[in-house]
Amino acid sequence: MNAIVKRCLYAKFRPSRITAIVCAYVAFLLFILYIIYTAWLGGRSLHPSLHPSKVVFERWSTILFSIQYLLVFLGGFSLTAQEVYKERLQKSIVFFESLPLRPGEKLRGMILGSNLTNLLLILITIPLAVISGLVGGINPYNIIATYMILIPGIILVSLIGFVGTLSAGRLYRPSLFLFIFVMLIGPCTRYTWLMHRNIPMDPFSLLFPAFYYGMLFNGEACNIYTISFFGWKWWVPLYGAFMYLYLGYWSALASIRKIKSEESPPLSLKQSVIFFFLSELIFTGFMWDTYAYGGRSAINSFLSLNLFNLFFALFVVSFFVKDYKTFLVSLGESNKKKVSILHYIHRYPLLLGLIFWVYVFLLSIPSFWLFGELQLHHFLLYFLRMGLFLSLFIAVIELCAIILKERGKILGWIIVVVLCIVPLVLGVANENYSVFFLSLSPAGIFSTSLRDIKDTIESIDLSFVYIVGGIVIFKILSLYRRKKLLKIRERMVR
Amino acid sequence: MITTKDLYREFEDVIAVNTINLEIQDGEIFGLVGPNGAGKTTTLRMLAGNLAPTGGTAFIDGYEILKDQVEIRKIVGYIPDFFNFYPELKVWECLDYFAEAHKIPKESRRDRIDYILDVTDLTEKRDAFIKGLSRGMIQRLGLARAMLHDPRIYLLDEPLSGIDPRGRLKLKESLKKLHGERKIIMISSHILAELSDFCTSIGIMEKGKIISAGRIEEIEPDTTIERTLHLEVLSDEEKVEQILRGNERISALEIKGKTFTFSFKGDKVDITDLNEELVRCGVKIVSLAEKKTLEDIYLRISKERMS
Numbered sequence: 001m002n003a004i005v006k007r008c009l010y011a012k013f014r015p016s017r018i019t020a021i022v023c024a025y026v027a028f029l030l031f032i033l034y035i036i037y038t039a040w041l042g043g044r045s046l047h048p049s050l051h052p053s054k055v056v057f058e059r060w061s062t063i064l065f066s067i068q069y070l071l072v073f074l075g076g077f078s079l080t081a082q083e084v085y086k087e088r089l090q091k092s093i094v095f096f097e098s099l100p101l102r103p104g105e106k107l108r109g110m111i112l113g114s115n116l117t118n119l120l121l122i123l124i125t126i127p128l129a130v131i132s133g134l135v136g137g138i139n140p141y142n143i144i145a146t147y148m149i150l151i152p153g154i155i156l157v158s159l160i161g162f163v164g165t166l167s168a169g170r171l172y173r174p175s176l177f178l179f180i181f182v183m184l185i186g187p188c189t190r191y192t193w194l195m196h197r198n199i200p201m202d203p204f205s206l207l208f209p210a211f212y213y214g215m216l217f218n219g220e221a222c223n224i225y226t227i228s229f230f231g232w233k234w235w236v237p238l239y240g241a242f243m244y245l246y247l248g249y250w251s252a253l254a255s256i257r258k259i260k261s262e263e264s265p266p267l268s269l270k271q272s273v274i275f276f277f278l279s280e281l282i283f284t285g286f287m288w289d290t291y292a293y294g295g296r297s298a299i300n301s302f303l304s305l306n307l308f309n310l311f312f313a314l315f316v317v318s319f320f321v322k323d324y325k326t327f328l329v330s331l332g333e334s335n336k337k338k339v340s341i342l343h344y345i346h347r348y349p350l351l352l353g354l355i356f357w358v359y360v361f362l363l364s365i366p367s368f369w370l371f372g373e374l375q376l377h378h379f380l381l382y383f384l385r386m387g388l389f390l391s392l393f394i395a396v397i398e399l400c401a402i403i404l405k406e407r408g409k410i411l412g413w414i415i416v417v418v419l420c421i422v423p424l425v426l427g428v429a430n431e432n433y434s435v436f437f438l439s440l441s442p443a444g445i446f447s448t449s450l451r452d453i454k455d456t457i458e459s460i461d462l463s464f465v466y467i468v469g470g471i472v473i474f475k476i477l478s479l480y481r482r483k484k485l486l487k488i489r490e491r492m493v494r
Numbered sequence: 495m496i497t498t499k500d501l502y503r504e505f506e507d508v509i510a511v512n513t514i515n516l517e518i519q520d521g522e523i524f525g526l527v528g529p530n531g532a533g534k535t536t537t538l539r540m541l542a543g544n545l546a547p548t549g550g551t552a553f554i555d556g557y558e559i560l561k562d563q564v565e566i567r568k569i570v571g572y573i574p575d576f577f578n579f580y581p582e583l584k585v586w587e588c589l590d591y592f593a594e595a596h597k598i599p600k601e602s603r604r605d606r607i608d609y610i611l612d613v614t615d616l617t618e619k620r621d622a623f624i625k626g627l628s629r630g631m632i633q634r635l636g637l638a639r640a641m642l643h644d645p646r647i648y649l650l651d652e653p654l655s656g657i658d659p660r661g662r663l664k665l666k667e668s669l670k671k672l673h674g675e676r677k678i679i680m681i682s683s684h685i686l687a688e689l690s691d692f693c694t695s696i697g698i699m700e701k702g703k704i705i706s707a708g709r710i711e712e713i714e715p716d717t718t719i720e721r722t723l724h725l726e727v728l729s730d731e732e733k734v735e736q737i738l739r740g741n742e743r744i745s746a747l748e749i750k751g752k753t754f755t756f757s758f759k760g761d762k763v764d765i766t767d768l769n770e771e772l773v774r775c776g777v778k779i780v781s782l783a784e785k786k787t788l789e790d791i792y793l794r795i796s797k798e799r800m801s
Contacts, residue, residue: 003595010591011582091578095639097544099595100567260563261546 003101004109008083008116018120025121029067029128033060058136064129065146066213068122073209075118076154080161083114103259107252111158118154145237149212152244159251163266166258206236207243229285239286246282250275388467392474495519496541496647496678500550503536510536512702513550518695521676523669525689528699534682535575537699538651541680542572554647568596571640575651575682579635581625585616588624588635589642596643606642614638615664629656637665648672650681666692721784723765725754728778737775741768752780 012018036059087093099106112119133143206227226233234242254266267275496518503511511533518524526534539545541552543563551558557565579588589607598606611617614634619627627635633656640648648669654662669679670692683689689696697707727734731752738744738756743764747756758765769782 001594003591006594007580007583007587007591010584010587011580090581091576092580094544094574094577095579095592098542098567098572099592100564101595102564 002105002109002112003099004096004106005113005116008109008113012116018117021117022120022124025124029064029125032063036060036063053135054137056136057132058138061129061133061136061138064125064132068125068129068146068150069209069213071118071122071125072150072154073157076115077157077161079118080111080114080158081165083110084162084165097259097262103256106259107159107162107255110162111155115154115158122150145212148237148241149209149244152241152248153209156244156248156251159248159255163251163255163258166255166262206240207247212237212240227286243282388471392467392470496524496552496554496680498537498541498550498552501537501540501547501552502549503533503540503545504548509702511540511547514699514702514704516697516704516707518678518680520678521673521694523673523679523681523692523694525693525696526680526682526699527689527696528684530684532684532699533702534684534699535651538572538649538680538682539574542570542574542649543567544572544574568643569646570649571643571645571647572649573636573640573651573653575655577636578632579624579639581623583624584621585611585624585627585635586620589638592639592642598643610638610642613641613664613668615661630658630661633657634661634665637668641668646677648677648679648681650679652683653681654683721758723756723758723782723784725756725772725782726780727752727754727772728780730777733775734772734777737772737777741771743768758784 033056036056040056040059084093087096096106101109130143134140225236227236227239228234229239250267250271253271257266257268496516498514498516500513500515501511502513503509514533514537516524526537528534536545540547540559541554543559543566546560551560553559554566555569557569559566580591583591586607589610590603593603593607608617608620611620614637616631616634616638619631624632624635633653637650637653640650654665657665669681672679673692673694681689681693695707695709697704699705725734725738729752731749734754735747735749738747738754743759745757745759747754758768765782765784769779772779772782
């Protein structure tokens with residue numbers, strides 16, 4: 001048996017504790033059944049033709065599936081994060097590090113061990129949910145789809161909880177709230193579940209469990225909808241399972257690197273680049289039909305695709321920035337070592353941004369060239385904006401990371417959220433991309449993306465000024481700080 | 495054998511370990527001494543495979559610290575400077591967890607745990623929850639955990655801190671026993687008196703560097719530098735005082751009854767001359783000896799470097 005699982009069994013499965021939890025949980029489920037039955041008794045005159053067991057069990061099974069969603073996507077993340085957090089807090093993490101187990105064994109032990117109670121509750125719920133679902137007339141496809149999402153889902157969120165907490169330390173609580181928001185609340189908007197009936201499937205909204213949760217309540221939904229990958233049709237839950245496993249693979253890789261050396265960035269330089277490019281390729285594959293048949297309206301999807309890519313790029317860059325600090329430390333030895341081209345890239349994040357920019361451009365342009373109705377100059381202008389925007393992000397993160405260590409990163413992300421994400425979200429919420437707060441932030445450059453070039457040039461506003469000015473100021477400050485850091489280091493060596 | 499090659503560790507604003515080169519042979523008890531912040535803990539963390547060096551490397555029984563972390567953890571028993579265990583576990587459950595991780599066979603596991611609990615004086619606490627243990631008991635449990643898999647090498651970071659006198663005595667006995675089994679023990683402390691009883695060699699660390707290392711008798715310079723001598727006589731205290739005060743090599747004379755402690759500037763021949771002079775004057779000497787303590791050695795070497 002895995003040693004970590006054994007420890008968790010000792011701690012969590014003491015007979016008195018586990019009996020109390022199981023009894024309380026089963027009592028809770030039966031209480032819900034009782035409430036549903038009572039409610040049905042009160043309103044049975046509304047559906048006199050339906051058999052009582054069908055109505056009651058359908059509702060009960062829906063709640064049971066909802067509970068499983070919560071146990072997986074909320075419990076999986078928070079329990080694993082809490083396990084790592086506790087190790088830090090009680091200062092036992094040094095013994096976790098010193099265990100003579102391979103990183104993979106440690107990871108398996110932590111994921112499984114931290115979810116033991118959770119898994120027990122899920123195992124109790126599964127037969128109840130499936131049987132009551134079948135009795136209640138829920139489409140079996142929906143039941144299969146639910147477990148296709150839940151099983152890879154618990155692996156993914158636990159891994160994210162593990163690597164996130166190991167990286168963030170005490171930041172786990174805020175990250176927990178962010179996670180809940182993004183995974184459960186954020187996507188529950190008409191822009192995801194409700195809109196998918198009329199537009200091609202958006203591969204990004206399909207990443208969020210809230211989508212599948214919505215699908216559960218929509219009868220035949222998961223049976224009839226498909227998503228295309230370079231023209232090849234996929235069953236939507238299969239896509240979800242694939243993406244969760246794909247992201248889970250990268251999270252596992254990052255976790256293993258963190259176990260080997262807690263200080264190392266979650267992905268190496270090469271892994272970051274491969275992750276970025278592969279994700280681009282996969283998402284382009286899933287957006288292919290949108291490009292091909294979407295015509296002019298596809299530009300919206302294209303915009304969202306590249307915005308997401310932008311955020312992927314930011315995560316990748318923030319890994320680089322962490323490594324950039326290490327690189328600064330090792331600069332003293334750089335004359336002894338052969339410095340690779342990746343180090344140069346990573347020494348100059350602006351160059352990295354440029355590479356991403358050119359890459360996205362090259363990857364996306366043929367689909368528009370073949371199928372789109374837009375002119376080349378629209379894309380040139382769009383990529384100019386995106387490149388500038390990306391450069392600003394990188395400059396902010398780089399500066400903050402060098403100046404204030406971890407606090408700097410938080411500050412950097414706050415700046416990013418305030419300047420770029422909040423105006424975008426507000427703009428989307430108001431269904432107006434050119435509201436004043438949007439044009440007064442760097443994100444405002446996207447507000448003119450669909451106009452003709454003549455209009456765009458005329459409408460060059462404060463957003464451009466903010467971006468260009470910001471890049472220049474941040475770069476000057478970070479270069480100044482970098483020189484200072486090197487001087488400090490030289491003094492130390494002497 | 496432990497070998498470090500230009501082992502170097504830098505944090506963002508400090509060089510914690512600055513290119514240290516050490517070689518610790520089998521059967522040695524190596525004391526790593528130095529003030530707080532000298533780099534002792536960082537060195538031990540790197541050797542235990544818990545912290546990657548920024549430069550250089552180290553080998554433990556031929557295994558390289560960066561590449562063979564798992565193998566190293568199998569043969570090393572490591573006690574960190576500050577730690578705690580899982581409060582929700584009982585003492586035996588905690589040891590059983592580590593025994594499982596070290597793949598100690600199930601049939602011998604119970605006996606091994608009982609033996610280790612006996613050695614560390616924790617038998618009575620076998621079924622107690624860790625959250626109820628005192629700091630000293632936690633420290634002893636740390637030692638029990640380090641000894642559990644009978645490692646060849648011990649890396650002990652301030653293991654005596656927080657332990658009561660009886661526990662210290664027991665721990666020192668255990669370390670001497672391990673020394674008899676030709677285990678390598680690397681032990682750090684900033685309290686030199688702790689190490690003086692049982693270390694066979696020491697390394698003195700300051701500001702990340704090893705300023706002196708080797709067997710205690712090797713690194714004690716046999717030159718004309720100052721040393722502390724203790725003289726005990728049967729009688730004639732006044733005459734002895736007169737002789738000692740008249741000797742220009744002697745300073746800082748302290749007299750307690752028939753015992754004289756003083757600083758003596760000279761080599762071993764000069765000490766013999768002093769002995770002869772006292773005998774010639776009819777003084778009945780019980781003992782004349784130099785009291786070598788690690789403090790003396792450490793302070794002397796530090797002083798030499800300062801000058």
